[in-house]
Amino acid sequence: MCKICRGEDLTGITTLDVSSCNMLKKIPNIEGLKELNCSHCYSLTEIPNIEGLKVLYCFYCTSLTEIPNIEGLKILYCDNCNLLTEIPNIKGLQELNCNDCKLLTKISNIEGLINLCCTTCHSLTEISNIKGLQGLNCSNCYSLTEIPNIKGLKELECSYCNSLTEIPNIESLQELDCNDCVLLTLIPAIEGLKGLGCSSCDSLTKLPNMKSLADLDCRECRLLTKVPNIENLEGLAAFGCPWLNPSREKLNKVIILQRFFKRYLSINQLMNIISETTEMYYEPGSKGFYLLRRKFEE
Numbered sequence: 001m002c003k004i005c006r007g008e009d010l011t012g013i014t015t016l017d018v019s020s021c022n023m024l025k026k027i028p029n030i031e032g033l034k035e036l037n038c039s040h041c042y043s044l045t046e047i048p049n050i051e052g053l054k055v056l057y058c059f060y061c062t063s064l065t066e067i068p069n070i071e072g073l074k075i076l077y078c079d080n081c082n083l084l085t086e087i088p089n090i091k092g093l094q095e096l097n098c099n100d101c102k103l104l105t106k107i108s109n110i111e112g113l114i115n116l117c118c119t120t121c122h123s124l125t126e127i128s129n130i131k132g133l134q135g136l137n138c139s140n141c142y143s144l145t146e147i148p149n150i151k152g153l154k155e156l157e158c159s160y161c162n163s164l165t166e167i168p169n170i171e172s173l174q175e176l177d178c179n180d181c182v183l184l185t186l187i188p189a190i191e192g193l194k195g196l197g198c199s200s201c202d203s204l205t206k207l208p209n210m211k212s213l214a215d216l217d218c219r220e221c222r223l224l225t226k227v228p229n230i231e232n233l234e235g236l237a238a239f240g241c242p243w244l245n246p247s248r249e250k251l252n253k254v255i256i257l258q259r260f261f262k263r264y265l266s267i268n269q270l271m272n273i274i275s276e277t278t279e280m281y282y283e284p285g286s287k288g289f290y291l292l293r294r295k296f297e298e
């Protein structure tokens with residue numbers, strides 16, 4: 001039971017936490033409320049349009065079918081609301097987390113949105129080209145076939161988007177994670193990209209030459225035959241990549257963390273060491289590497 005069910009006087013309050021109340025069906029319109037947490041209220045069917053509300057946490061409200069278009073709302077977390085079919089176009093909303101909303105089919109063009117997390121929305125087929133968006137995480141959206149070319153986007157995470165066939169050349173992008181996108185055949189040559197995670201992209205045959213790229217994770221990319229500009233990388237994870245040493249088929253477990261010994265060894269020396277080992281471990285915090293000598297079969 002929460003404050004509302006107990007009938008407490010709520011006049012003048014600015015924040016209210018009624019989370020995990022199983023009895024609550026409806027929230028009254030509380031004047032002056034700025035922040036409301038009604039997460040895990042499984043019976044809740046209605047949230048009123050509370051004037052002046054800035055923050056709304058309503059994840060795991062599994063009976064909720066609608067979220068009101070609350071003018072001035074800045075932060076909305078409505079993850080795991082399984083009956084929600086749409087998110088209203090709340091002008092000025094800056095942060096939206098709607099992960100695991102299984103019935104959502106579209107993210108509308110929410111003016112002012114800066115960060116959007118809509119992972120594991122299995123019915124989602126469309127994300128609008130939201131002007132000003134800086135971070136987008138739409139991993140695990142199986143039905144998504146396209147990502148818009150959002151001008152100014154800095155970080156994009158779209159791992160496990162199994163229907164995605166291409167990534168747009170978003171010029172402003174600095175970080176891209178598209179691991180396990182099995183239909184991707186190409187990564188665009190994004191000039192300013194600093195970090196790229198494209199592990200287990202089963203159809204990826206080549207990587208473009210990207211001058212700014214510092215960190216690359218291309219583990220288990222079985223069709224990749226080479227990595228351009230490898231000398232400039234600071235960090236590389238290449239476990240299970242055939243290009244590392246195609247003449248030695250058994251060498252399939254290699255992790256390079258070049259950044260930690262960049263000043264001691266050249267990339268060629270490094271490659272020689274790696275070709276003699278089966279595995280290389282970095283123990284976080286140990287400032288050192290453990291090289292396991294390759295076991296040659298007689």
Ligand SMILES: [Zn+2]
Nearest residue numbers: 001002005021
């Ligand atoms: Zn209650």
